[in-house]
Structures are given as structure tokens and as C-alpha cells.
Amino acid sequence: MKLATYLDGSRDGQLVVVSRDLSQAHFANGIATRLQQVLDDWAFMAPQLEELSISLNHGRCRHAFAFNPAQCMAPLPRAYGWTVPEDGGRRASDALLGPHAPLRLLADPVPCAARYAVLHGDVPRGIDALSARDAIRLLLLAAESPTHTAFAPVAVSPDELGAAWQNGRVMLPVLAMHNGRREGGTDKPEPGADFGRLLSDLAHPRALRAGSLVGATTAVLVPAMAAGDAVRFEVKDEAGHSIFGAIEQDVVLEGTATE
Template sequence: MKLASIDNKTRDGQLVVVNKELTKAVKVPEIAATMQFAIDNWKETEAKLQHVYENLNADKIPDTFDFSSARVLAPIPRAYHWADGSAYVTHVELVRKARNSELPESFWTDPLMYMGASDAFIGATDDIMIENEEWGIDFESEVAVITDDVPAGTNPEDALHHIKLITIINDVSLRNLIPNELSKQFGFYQSKPWTSFAPVVVTPDELDGDWTNGKLHLPLYSTLNGKCIGSPNAGIDMTFDFGQLIAHASKTRSLMAGTVIGSGTVANQGSLNGSSCLAEVRCLEIIKDGKASTPFMRFGDRIEIEMKDRNGNSIFGKINQVVKEYKK
């Protein structure tokens, strides 16, 4: 099943069911007005939404609209909880190597995770509004999941059953603000502006055999100004699967329905399939040439992020954003 939220002049948007080809959609206010309501009441709404999805794909619903004609918001425009992991330790290892810093052994057994701003997420075609290019604007292509209620102390195996929806995201980073923030030893804040989401979220069954053991085994494509920066497989070199990430997040407290958990920047060892962020590209240049030559993003740059199934069809729709100057 595929779901999205479209603009209806409210903060939480209008929940819609989208067909498999991402061409048609239907509103379902009688089932759930918003994504948050749907996930809050998943035991009651899932089967009803699935029924609509099946009828939509069978062309049995007359009251549909062209999905591409709607202004699509983030599937869940704001959430109670957003936590981003760093599940691809090979990426962290590379970054550390570029600055001649040793990787702590614990990074391979204990996930890195930070809590991000979830009061507003932005849609797949919304501009990335940044005030200053000198802040080091970077994209980060990731996989993300949305959970139902997760009890505190949930183990990794049980945590997988709490994953209800899956998507891809662009977790924008301002790289040149990060060192000062981390030097305070209190985490990210200013260096993490709003996170962007693909147009739709999908249920795990929609991914067939490509979703196994809490990992999505497909390439994630990142294209900057028409040039493919990378297409690493999200299921390879993922040190911590989503069950482990959710278990980590829920170790000492429950997670509420609608919690979003990110994978961190998708990366494959040795970056053989390219990179999912410019920071990694620059690290590879530093290791090879002693200095970085690729600049961070500038105003006017376009970043596209997409994942396709084995037949070449877009699963979540495309993130397609332009970086623009924010003026007060």
C-alpha cells in the first residue's frame, strides 16, 4: 500500500491513498483525515486503507485525481518524534579516516543516534531554503521508517514488527556549522534544518523480497545537477538494521505512534557505488589528493533522490529540490 499527504491548507495535510504507479490517488476522510490519525489507529485503519488501495489499482474507484497535479507534502508533515541513526558505520569510518581520527570500537556495536527537529518536515519538491552558502549545504540520502507505538525495552526482533511504513528522505546538513556544535558536546541543532521526504510512504509488503531483516536491499540514487553522485545499495554494509535502531531508541522509554527513524547516510564499503552525500565525496578526495575539490551545494543547485524497484519503477516517487536563498 502507498500513502501520501497533500496540501489542503492545514498543517497536517490530507491523507490520500496512491496507486502503485504513483499516477492516481483518492482521499479517504471517512477512514483517516491525516497520516497521524491513520498511524495512531493502525489496527483499525490498515485493512480499510488496504481495501481502498486494492480497488484503486483495479480501477474500481471513480472519484480519483491525478496524483502529480497535487501539491504533495511530507507524508507525515510533522511528527511527535524524529530520530536519525548512523547505521552505515563504513561511512563514519571513512569520515574519521579523512581527518586522521581513529574510529572507536564501540561504534560497531552501539548505534549512533540523535534526535532531530520534527515540528515540520518538508515535501519532495519544496525548495531547500538556506540563508548562507558558507554554511556548507549538503544533502544526505537515507531510508526511513515510521512506527506504531513501541514499548520501552523492545528487543530488535520484536521492534521489526512495529515498522508500519517505509520511505526515503533527504536529511539536509550544514556541514560548516557542525564542528562548532559538536565541540560543545551537546549534539546537532543549527546544523540540521528541515528534513525532506519522498512523496509517498509504503507498507513493507509493497517491497516484496527487497525488504528483509529490517533492511531495504535496493540502490538509492542521488543526482546533483544532472550528475549521479552515487547509487549505493541500502541493504549492503548496514551495520545496524532498523530493528536494532528502534530497539536502541526505545531502550529507556516508549516511542509513540508516528515516530520516524532514519538510517543515516546510505553508504557501501569503499564507496564503490558512489556516495549519498557530498561530505563523503570530499573525504575520498582528501584521502586521495590531500584536499577536497568538490564544493558543497550552492543556490540554484538541484538534488534528486530516488529508489526504483527491480523493474525500474519509482517506489516512493522522487525527491526533487532546488537550493534557494532564504531572505528575512
């Protein structure tokens, strides 16, 4: 299934289920209004959301509407934590942006790194890597600069990746466009970190609670962005279909007005 969070004037937004082809969406408020509620009660709520997802993908939802990524916040706008174990450890979880929010810089140029991330359920202390994979709930695509972290509009369950999800790893390249030109990356990416191993290592000294984000190492890097630039990150399957939707950001200096 694919989930997103729509802007509604609140800090946590409104949970929606999104069709596999990212064309349609349906509010999930009959099941849950926020993604954190689902993470807290996954065993009960996830099957209901999966049923709604199946109905949506088969065109059986009367109240479906056209999905609009520009209306999306980060899938989990207020995560309890944001950790990249292989790239500096824990960091603040505020300033988690949606896919089309402007990337505001204090100075330029600065780099921007795209990476995969997971949202997990409760992870007990001392868990092994194989068991920790079972705690992975959703996969996300993030783009991180020194001042902000933005997320692609849709978080997906691992089964949505099919054979591209192998041994706790995402086996697809991240496509980066900087001012309309391909930036770095490869069509055959090196296997990234096993998210099960990352969760196991994090849970070695203490248990982890549901609602935290864990990121992998950089999948692709845009080394220098300046005001006036535009950046886009996206992941596509072998058939060319977008998995998470795209992160599309205009780069502006802090204090610059935007529409």
C-alpha cells in the same frame, strides 16, 4: 499500500491513498483525514486503507484522480520526533518539507544526505529487535541538509518492497542526481541498519509512541550544494519503477523569492 499527504491549507494536510505505479490517488477521508489518525489506530484503519489501495490498483475507484507529487507535503508533516540513532541522535521534527519544496540555505555550499526512515506504532520498553520490526508501519525516503529535512511524496508499507525488504533492511540503492549528474551511491548497496534493532535500542530506556520517525545511516551523500543547484533523490525497484516518488529540490539562499 502507498500513502501521501496532500496540501489543503492546514498544517497536517489531507491523507490520500496512491496507486502502486504512482499514477492515481484517492482521498481517504471516508477512513481517516490525517496519517497520524491511522498510526494511532492502525489495527482498525490500516485494513480499510489496504482495501481502498487494492481497489485503486485495479481501477475500481470512481473518484480516483491523477496523482500529483507537487501537491504533496511530507507524508507526516508534524511528526512527534525525528531520530537518526547512528548519526547524532534526536533532533527537532519541525521543518519537514514536501518533495518539491525549495531547499533554502543560510550559506553555501552545504551537504545533503539521503536516508531511509520508518514510521512506527507504539513500541514497548525493552522490546527485542525481531519483535520491534512488527511495529514498523511505513517506510519513507528522506533528504536532510543542515537546515531542512524533505521527504519523498509517498510512504509505503514494507510489503510494497517485496524481496527488497529483508530482516528490517531496505536492500535498494538511493539514486542521487546533482545538477543532472549521478552523485555517489552504488547499484549494489551495502546492507543498512536493521530498523528493528534501531527501534529496540531506542526503546531500551523508555517506550516509544506512534507517530515518530526513525532514520537510518546515510545511503547517499551530495557533498556540496550551492544556490542555483538542483538535487533529486529516488529509489527504483528491479523493474525500474519508482517506489516512493522523487525528492526534487531547487537550492536557494534564505530570503530569495521563489515561484
